[in-house]
Amino acid sequence: xxxxxxxxxxxxxxxxxxxxxxxxxxxxxxxxxxxxxxxxxxxxxxxxxxxxxxxxxxxxxxxxxxxxxxxxxxxxxxxxxxxxxxxxxxxxxxxxxxxxxxxxxxxxxxxxxxxxxxxxxxxxxxxxxxxxxxxxxxxxxxxxxxxxxxxxxxxxxxxxxxxxxxxxxxxxxxxxxxxxxxxxxxxxxxxxxxxxxxxxxxxxxxxxxxxxxxxxxxxxxxxxxxxxxxxxxxxxxxxx
Amino acid sequence: xxxxxxxxxxxxxxxxxxxxxxxxxxxxxxxxxxxxxxxxxxxxxxxxxxxxxxxxxxxxxxxxxxxxxxxxxxxxxxxxxxxxxxxxxxxxxxxxxxxxxxxxx
Numbered sequence: 305x306x307x308x309x310x311x312x313x314x315x316x317x318x319x320x321x322x323x324x325x326x327x328x329x330x331x332x333x334x335x336x337x338x339x340x341x342x343x344x345x346x347x348x349x350x351x352x353x354x355x356x357x358x359x360x361x362x363x364x365x366x367x368x369x370x371x372x373x374x375x376x377x378x379x380x381x382x383x384x385x386x387x388x389x390x391x392x393x394x395x396x397x398x399x400x401x402x403x404x405x406x407x408x409x410x411x412x413x414x415x416x417x418x419x420x421x422x423x424x425x426x427x428x429x430x431x432x433x434x435x436x437x438x439x440x441x442x443x444x445x446x447x448x449x450x451x452x453x454x455x456x457x458x459x460x461x462x463x464x465x466x467x468x469x470x471x472x473x474x475x476x477x478x479x480x481x482x483x484x485x486x487x488x489x490x491x492x493x494x495x496x497x498x499x500x501x502x503x504x505x506x507x508x509x510x511x512x513x514x515x516x517x518x519x520x521x522x523x524x525x526x527x528x529x530x531x532x533x534x535x536x537x538x539x540x541x542x543x544x
Numbered sequence: 545x546x547x548x549x550x551x552x553x554x555x556x557x558x559x560x561x562x563x564x565x566x567x568x569x570x571x572x573x574x575x576x577x578x579x580x581x582x583x584x585x586x587x588x589x590x591x592x593x594x595x596x597x598x599x600x601x602x603x604x605x606x607x608x609x610x611x612x613x614x615x616x617x618x619x620x621x622x623x624x625x626x627x628x629x630x631x632x633x634x635x636x637x638x639x640x641x642x643x644x645x646x647x648x649x
Binding site for chain 1: 545546548549550551552553554555556557559560561562563564565566567568570571579581582583584585586587588589590591592593594595596597598599600601602606607614615618619622623626627630631632633635636639640643
């Protein structure tokens with residue numbers, strides 16, 4: 305009885321890993337161009353290959369790496385401003401973390417700590433849909449996170465190697481890869497009226513402050529202004 | 545590795561990890577406050593917009609709304625492809641090809 309239980313639960317574990325691998329494949333493939341872009345961007349920002357790759361290994365956060373690299377490339381090397389921007393960009397993880405907290409808090413602490421390090425938008429989206437379809441599975445989350453982590457690092461390395469063969473990536477317009485990839489993330493978010501208002505506000509404030517303010521301050525100012533407008537509208541709608 | 549870049553990478557890693565583990569510790573018993581939830585909800589739209597739009601409208605640091613601005617033209621096409629396909633590879637492929645062709649002429 306115990307033996308058959310063991311065998312069936314072992315089969316279930318294998319099945320869970322298999323489902324996770326199958327479901328994360330399209331997302332993992334979608335991450336590859338981001339990773340390659342990250343590697344190339346690191347070089348265009350005059351970072352060394354080791355610096356770019358170790359950022360992918362220990363930070364492991366696409367959007368904030370792009371922003372961090374862009375800021376470093378344009379000569380912004382202030383520790384505070386880079387760290388503040390990274391914090392702002394990643395604040396959304398607090399929401400994803402709190403949404404997963406009821407499930408993750410059941411796990412042993414080292415596993416919680418590891419899964420938290422590997423938490424990304426992609427993992428969150430897949431894990432939540434797994435919860436809706438079946439139930440929460442730490443093994444599922446771990447499999448998806450690990451695949452994304454490995455592919456992110458490997459594609460960053462590929463970008464660094466690839467970028468080394470192109471004398472000046474900027475003349476080829478490779479820096480266009482950043483806004484293009486962000487567009488794919490942004491457009492599905494513009495699904496309701498408030499999001500469109502937030503988009504317009506962020507676009508207007510960003511262009512104006514990019515014209516009149518030094519450096520990349522426009523990112524923070526536009527983000528704060530537009531997201532607070534969104535929050536206020538959301539509050540007004542809920543009270544209406 | 546340069547030490548200033550090293551400290552920045554370490555700082556980015558620490559602050560990122562804080563956001564990822566923070567909720568598990570912070571909202572363990574209370575849940576996310578409604579006002580914070582409302583604000584955070586629109587942060588992704590705001591920050592992505594703030595990154596994309598100036599890089600298309602001011603690629604060289606000044607406002608350039610003309611046919612000579614390759615970033616703007618490729619950006620409009622890429623936005624259309626992204627809207628229709630929701631596909632990173634298609635958007636990146638078509639956007640970069642247009643960029644490449646525009647650079648040739």
